[in-house]
Amino acid sequence: MEAILGEGVTLNGFICPGHVATITGSSIFNFIPEKYKIGCVITGFEPTDILQSVLMLIRQVNKKTPSVQIQYNRAVKADGNSVAQKYLSEVFEPCDAYWRGFGVIPLSGLDLRNDFSRYNAEKIIPVRSIHREDNELCICGEILRGLKTPAECPLFANICFPENPIGACMVSNEGSCNTWYKYRLDK
Ligand code: SF4
Numbered sequence: 001m002e003a004i005l006g007e008g009v010t011l012n013g014f015i016c017p018g019h020v021a022t023i024t025g026s027s028i029f030n031f032i033p034e035k036y037k038i039g040c041v042i043t044g045f046e047p048t049d050i051l052q053s054v055l056m057l058i059r060q061v062n063k064k065t066p067s068v069q070i071q072y073n074r075a076v077k078a079d080g081n082s083v084a085q086k087y088l089s090e091v092f093e094p095c096d097a098y099w100r101g102f103g104v105i106p107l108s109g110l111d112l113r114n115d116f117s118r119y120n121a122e123k124i125i126p127v128r129s130i131h132r133e134d135n136e137l138c139i140c141g142e143i144l145r146g147l148k149t150p151a152e153c154p155l156f157a158n159i160c161f162p163e164n165p166i167g168a169c170m171v172s173n174e175g176s177c178n179t180w181y182k183y184r185l186d187k
Contacts, residue, residue, distance in 0.1 A: 001029075003102050005036055009146035013039040013057035015050070018072035023088070025080025026068050033066035044072035091116055100168060101141030138167035143176050150180035157181060 001014060016029055021042045029040045039060035043053040053071045060066055070076045090113075097109025112120045134140075137155050142148040150156050150169065160166040162178055169177035 001032065003099070003105055003108075004146055005038075007145045007147060011038055011146070012061055013041065013066075015053050015057070016040045016042045016068075018042055018044045018049075018076060021070075021072070021076045021080065023081050023084045026070050026076055026078050027080075029068045033068060037066050039066035040068045042068070042070045042072050042076050044074070101144035135166050140167040140169045140177070143169055150177040151184075153177070157184070 005011070014029070014032060016026075021029070026040075026042050029042070032038050032040050039057055041053040041056045041060075043049050049071060056069050056071055060069070070078075088110075092110040093113050094107040095109050095111035096104050096106050098104050099108065117123050135155070137153070138160075139148050139153045143150060143153075153160070155166050156177060160170050160177065161181055162170060162173075165171045165178075167177065169175040170181070172178060173182075
C-alpha cells in the first residue's frame with residue numbers, strides 16, 4: 001500500500017483485506033490515516049460488505065476524519081488473532097519480495113525460518129530459475145500501480161481476453177483486466 005502511495009496516485013480511501021486483518025488485526029493499517037491522511041475500512045467479501053465499506057469511506061471523506069474502521073467486524077478485531085500471530089512468527093520471518101509492477105520491495109514478504117527449511121520447496125527442489133518474457137505491450141505493471149486502466153492497454157479485448165489472457169491481470173477472475181472485461185459497458 002505504501003508502494004502504491006509512493007507512485008503519487010491520488011486515492012480517496014482503501015478497502016482493506018478482511019482475511020489478512022483477521023490474523024493481523026486492524027491496527028497494522030493505522031499508519032495509513034496517521035501518515036497519509038487516507039481512510040481505511042477493513043471489509044468482508046459479500047456485495048453488501050463492499051457497499052457498506054464504500055459508504056463508510058465516503059463518510060470519512062465527507063467529514064475529513066480519515067481513520068481505520070472495521071466493517072468486517074464478524075471476524076476482525078483491532079489486535080487480531082494472537083495465537084495465529086505467534087505461530088506465524090515462529091515459522092516465518094520477513095524477507096525481501098518481488099511484486100509484479102513494483103519489483104523487489106524490502107521486507108515485504110515472508111520466508112520460512114531456518115528451522116523449517118526442510119519444508120522450503122525453493123531449497124529442497126532443484127529447479128533452475130525460469131525466465132518468462134512478458135508481452136511488451138502488456139501494461140499490467142502500470143495497472144497494478146494504479147497509473148493506468150485496462151482500457152488503456154492496446155491489447156485489451158482485442159487479442160487479450162479471459163479465454164486468451166496475455167498478461168496476469170487477465171488470467172484470474174480477480175484480475176483487474178478480467179473484471180474490467182466482464183463489466184465493461186461497451187460490449
Ligand atoms: S493483461 Fe491483457 S489487457 Fe491487461 S494489461 Fe496485460 S495485455 Fe493488457
